[in-house]
Amino acid sequence: MPDDMRKKLPCKKRRGGAAGGCAAQRDDVVSLRKRIRALTRELNALKSHQDETIQKERLHALGQMASGMVHDFNNALTPILGASDFLVMNPQMLDQRADVIKLLESIRTSAHDAKSMVMRLREFYRPKEDMSPHAVDMNSIIDEVILLTRPKWREEALSRNTKIKIRTELAGIPPIMASDSQMREMLMNLVLNSCDAIEHEGTIIIRTMPAEGSIVLRVSDTGKGMSEEVRRRCFEPFFSTKGRNGTGMGLAMVYGIIKKYHGDIKIESEVDKGAAFEITIPVPENSNGVARAVEQANPPVAPSRVLLYDSDALSRRVFAKFLRCDGHHVESAATMRDALKKAGANEFDIVMVDVVVPDGGGNGICLAKELKTLLPRAKSILLSGSASFQKDDAGKLEGVDVVLAKPATFSELREAINKVSQKIETAAPSTSAAPAAQTC
Amino acid sequence: MTVVKENGGSVAKILLVDDEPNILLVMNMILKCAGHDVATADGQAAVELLKKQPFDLVVSDMRMSPVDGIEVLKTAKKIKPEIPVIMVTAFEMPEAKNTALNIGAYAYMKKPFDNNELLQLIGEAIGKSRPGKS
Numbered sequence: 163m164p165d166d167m168r169k170k171l172p173c174k175k176r177r178g179g180a181a182g183g184c185a186a187q188r189d190d191v192v193s194l195r196k197r198i199r200a201l202t203r204e205l206n207a208l209k210s211h212q213d214e215t216i217q218k219e220r221l222h223a224l225g226q227m228a229s230g231m232v233h234d235f236n237n238a239l240t241p242i243l244g245a246s247d248f249l250v251m252n253p254q255m256l257d258q259r260a261d262v263i264k265l266l267e268s269i270r271t272s273a274h275d276a277k278s279m280v281m282r283l284r285e286f287y288r289p290k291e292d293m294s295p296h297a298v299d300m301n302s303i304i305d306e307v308i309l310l311t312r313p314k315w316r317e318e319a320l321s322r323n324t325k326i327k328i329r330t331e332l333a334g335i336p337p338i339m340a341s342d343s344q345m346r347e348m349l350m351n352l353v354l355n356s357c358d359a360i361e362h363e364g365t366i367i368i369r370t371m372p373a374e375g376s377i378v379l380r381v382s383d384t385g386k387g388m389s390e391e392v393r394r395r396c397f398e399p400f401f402s403t404k405g406r407n408g409t410g411m412g413l414a415m416v417y418g419i420i421k422k423y424h425g426d427i428k429i430e431s432e433v434d435k436g437a438a439f440e441i442t443i444p445v446p447e448n449s450n451g452v453a454r455a456v457e458q459a460n461p462p463v464a465p466s467r468v469l470l471y472d473s474d475a476l477s478r479r480v481f482a483k484f485l486r487c488d489g490h491h492v493e494s495a496a497t498m499r500d501a502l503k504k505a506g507a508n509e510f511d512i513v514m515v516d517v518v519v520p521d522g523g524g525n526g527i528c529l530a531k532e533l534k535t536l537l538p539r540a541k542s543i544l545l546s547g548s549a550s551f552q553k554d555d556a557g558k559l560e561g562v563d564v565v566l567a568k569p570a571t572f573s574e575l576r577e578a579i580n581k582v583s584q585k586i587e588t589a590a591p592s593t594s595a596a597p598a599a600q601t602c
Numbered sequence: 603m604t605v606v607k608e609n610g611g612s613v614a615k616i617l618l619v620d621d622e623p624n625i626l627l628v629m630n631m632i633l634k635c636a637g638h639d640v641a642t643a644d645g646q647a648a649v650e651l652l653k654k655q656p657f658d659l660v661v662s663d664m665r666m667s668p669v670d671g672i673e674v675l676k677t678a679k680k681i682k683p684e685i686p687v688i689m690v691t692a693f694e695m696p697e698a699k700n701t702a703l704n705i706g707a708y709a710y711m712k713k714p715f716d717n718n719e720l721l722q723l724i725g726e727a728i729g730k731s732r733p734g735k736s
Contacts, residue, residue, distance in 0.1 A: 232692070236692035236712075237692045239713070241622075244628040248632050248635070248717055251717070261631060268624040271624055
């Protein structure tokens with residue numbers, strides 16, 4: 163309470179009341195202030211502890227799948243290394259076109275599998291992100307989570323001689339308004355818990371159903387089930403039946419996420435009779451009008467003049483080749499100085515800048531900003547191989563119009579070029595024509 | 603990479619077992635290019651194939667489902683005790699390795715493996731299982 167207000171408090175002394183009346187009130191105020199400060203400190207400490215605990219739970223879940231992930235990556239690497247080594251050591255095989263194409267396809271498929279694993283990991287551990295609700299298709303989330311948790315229910319289970327089958331029964335359901343990463347996290351916790359509950363052999367079934375004004379998601383297993391006490395307490399933070407192997411936060415997080423979206427969760431379980439978690443989440447009233455993302459083909463746009471900066475030679479070569487295949491004129495730069503020199507000497511429609519700039523002490527965003535001052539009409543694409551920058555960040559980074567995650571497929575590169583091309587204003591005609599499109 | 607026949611090595615009828623089609627495709631091509639006669643299958647199909655056709659050697663992944671590498675190894679050894687079986691794995695687990703070797707696996711390799719090392723191991727295994735033959 164400010165001092166001036168305190169002074170206006172009625173003082174019992176004027177009316178002949180107890181001499182210490184005002185002093186007592188002042189003491190109360192001081193004491194109250196101290197308590198408020200102490201409570202604020204406690205609250206901040208609790209929030210910080212909560213963040214740490216949530217992160218620990220995430221890492222714990224990841225750790226549970228570690229051996230399975232190693233297995234999956236090694237499996238992806240085997241055809242990549244095997245096929246490429248085979249072709250390099252047997253150049254005469256290059257004459258056998260059909261076989262070479264098959265080997266290249268196996269390399270490509272395996273590389274995509276590895277890329278998907280990285281993308282899923284990246285989504286999962288990304289610490290701070292935009293959690294604002296948007297239209298989420300729970301059936302797609304279920305498919306993603308089944309793949310994401312495969313190291314646990316398939317590979318790791320095999321290593322402890324346990325066979326786990328996973329089955330889905332997915333009905334057509336409207337999208338809900340939620341954060342997709344939180345839905346993924348929630349479902350992942352339920353699936354991992356089911357895996358832990360199954361000994362020797364069992365099945366996990368994931369069902370979705372539409373309901374009046376909501377969707378219903380049901381995750382059930384044929385595992386060891388729960389006693390009544392466990393069922394009653396399982397959503398309590400730090401309550402765990404797994405001893406040192408559990409953080410006790412998994413189901414607490416599930417509960418928190420569901421409540422955040424005004425949903426409800428019920429458990430059916432008895433010892434040795436499996437468990438079923440039934441979750442109801444409301445759908446927005448205009449859910450029929452919520453558009454689902456439609457995958458569109460990305461036809462190439464009209465040729466543009468592209469300045470490409472990437473310190474990695476292989477990455478530079480691959481991107482340049484992709485771009486030239488679509489008829490773009492490409493100037494590559496391996497160093498920041500070279501990129502700035504070329505930007506100063508020529509006109510470009512698009513600049514592609516890798517976020518890593520080893521020479522120069524800055525990063526790709528700083529370089530993109532500098533290039534913007536030299537090429538005010540050009541649009542820029544930031545190439546990022548880390549989880550630090552994602553597609554949604556483009557609007558928040560000065561000088562960056564689109565963020566493209568590496569590794570990028572031909573189609574993803576085209577999508578990024580299409581996006582910036584739509585933003586390109588008509589450039590003034592240049593005095594020298596761009597060279598003819600180069601063949602791949 | 604050497605072609606087995608040209609170097610006086612033994613050509614073998616080999617069963618490749620894995621549930622990853624890309625791995626089977628690449629290994630198949632490597633072994634065929636080296637001159638071997640190759641059949642491919644996942645765990646379940648491999649167990650059936652072993653009962654129907656004679657093989658000189660089996661290369662099998664460990665972790666498969668529903669029929670895993672240990673079951674393939676046991677089936678192969680039951681049908682033909684002297685058959686060499688090379689186990690391959692993308693994640694080494696000492697217990698599983700010991701189990702496989704105790705049952706009679708010829709060798710235990712980690713993925714991703716070197717193509718030449720695999721071919722050498724196959725050549726060595728065939729040579730030992732056919733003493734006196736070239």
